[in-house]
Amino acid sequence: MKAKLRGHHLICLNFFRGEGYSEDFISNIRSVIGKDLVEIVEGPDEVCARCSYLKENKCSSNEYTDEKILLQDKEALRLLRFKSGEIVDWKIISDKLPEIIEEWKVEFCLDCGYMKVCFG
Numbered sequence: 001m002k003a004k005l006r007g008h009h010l011i012c013l014n015f016f017r018g019e020g021y022s023e024d025f026i027s028n029i030r031s032v033i034g035k036d037l038v039e040i041v042e043g044p045d046e047v048c049a050r051c052s053y054l055k056e057n058k059c060s061s062n063e064y065t066d067e068k069i070l071l072q073d074k075e076a077l078r079l080l081r082f083k084s085g086e087i088v089d090w091k092i093i094s095d096k097l098p099e100i101i102e103e104w105k106v107e108f109c110l111d112c113g114y115m116k117v118c119f120g
């Protein structure tokens with residue numbers, strides 16, 4: 001089974017601790033991270049598809065703008081050295097995390113509401 005995920009979710013889902021915007025959203029993430037392979041996509045993905053903030057194919061979160069989310073996707077792919085359309089597995093992703101996570105944290109985590117969930 002193959003999940004379709006946007007760039008920043010390749011990083012953030014590694015820190016999923018069972019929290020999220022709704023029960024439906026959370027159970028969908030559980031099923032997404034249970035899939036062996038990930039196809040990298042641009043824009044809204046399988047996680048966004050069950051998110052109440054997805055409006056007209058854009059992220060309308062109170063916390064982020066759609067532009068910031070797209071920038072996060074771009075930066076995640078740059079740091080991980082992946083491209084949209086590639087198919088990867090979770091191990092390849094998690095093996096790369098130690099070398100990129102500090103830069104990622106500085107760029108995006110410090111003002112994210114999930115910072116405490118991910119890093120305590």
Ligand code: SF4
Binds near residue numbers: 069
């Ligand atoms: S908040 Fe935005 S980027 Fe995050 S899952 Fe919802 S629609 Fe997607």
